[in-house]
Amino acid sequence: MNVADSELMYGKLAAHGYEPVDLPDGADVILVNTCAIRENAETRVIGRLGELKRFMKPDTIVGVTGCMAQRLGPRVLDQAKHVSLVVGPDGYRALPALLDGARRGEKFTATDFDLEEHYEDVVARRFEGVKAWIPVQRGCDYRCTYCIVPTTRGPERSRKLPDVVREVQQVVEQGLSEVVLLGQTVNSYTDGTHDFADLLRAVGAVDGIRRVRYTSPHPNDFSDRVIAAMAETPTVCEHIHLPMQSGSTSMLKRMLRRYSREEYLECVARMRAAIPGLALTTDIIVGFPGETDEEFEDTLSLVREVRFDDAFMFKFSPREGTPATRMPPEWTIPDALVAQRFERLVATVRGISRENNLKRLGDTTEVLVEKVARDGELLQARSRDFKTVMVPADSARIGDYLTVQLTGTTGATFTGTPVGDKKERVPLPMATL
């Protein structure tokens, strides 16, 4: 969501004559777009703001945007004297005017919510060349007790379906064929007339679109209509990121997730029955207040039962003002125990994804080449079911769809060899087991 917001800011500023630079060194304006979801995200921002000082010219304007700006408001200006703008997620339209004011020496905090703000007329300038992030919903009406997002992004609101479809058509005109629909609980999307099922079908039917993904859904908003739309729209990829947070019903209750372990499993079963070859990934929090050994074991056992392809795992981070911070202090889990549980969870998740991935060796799959891999030699590509595949091919192939055979896996990622494309035939790489 933050990348999408940065692309909107970039588009808004480009329309006002600003040009991007690759390095902060000597820039006229430096905006730091921030996340507030966990404390360490904010700690990194504070460090980054300090580092940026040495790149500033006397007239450089530094602004802090995003959820941390929304959460802290004017406190950012007090803590970092070199910052002159603090702008929350609904205030980006005013950026050019705010920058003009800052140039006159003024300081601003813009953190009002605007429930009508969808930046409909702002043309995003995209950073990534291969897929497009499309925000379809802003804010969140859930109140998970650990989560700062409802405070920083405000109430849920959705864009109109025709507006989303129009943006997807523009994306195709720009030469992209994969879109990722974004929302905090994206499958609760409703524009008053259309639900998320309608949106998936409409976006999936746009001429030239080959892959539709979305993130992140809430398990309670998976109506049979949505699952059917996913199953029946060939462009919608066979992957769902389905945050579970915990495998224990009592813990889920304290988190106010509004589903039980059994209901989560039932949701998974409905999805798997409807969508063959479905890959599932998830989010899990460890060390939430009061987490007993038994509750943690329930999380491990749910991971084993569902056999996720992958998971993002987080140590609980108390966020100021959230209900979790008002739980009895004796419920706090000691750091050492959190660390121990976290390690066990990581080992369990990694073990299962390795087993899942080993079974895939030898399979042939279609990948979209995204970028040059970090090692600088192979290209990094993605299958429809969200597997990362390293492919030996020329960087001219970025943006192309290739058919590859999965020939090796590190346990987490694959190496693949292009097949059925004579120019790209290369010797089989050694399996990297």
Ligand code: 5AD
């Ligand atoms: N502490 C740890 N993890 C959190 N998440 C959200 N809030 C917190 C928190 N306070 C995690 C959840 C969510 C993901 C985006 O971040 O797992 O799904």
Ligand code: SF4
């Ligand atoms: Fe946060 Fe829960 Fe909303 Fe997700 S659904 S953004 S975890 S409050």
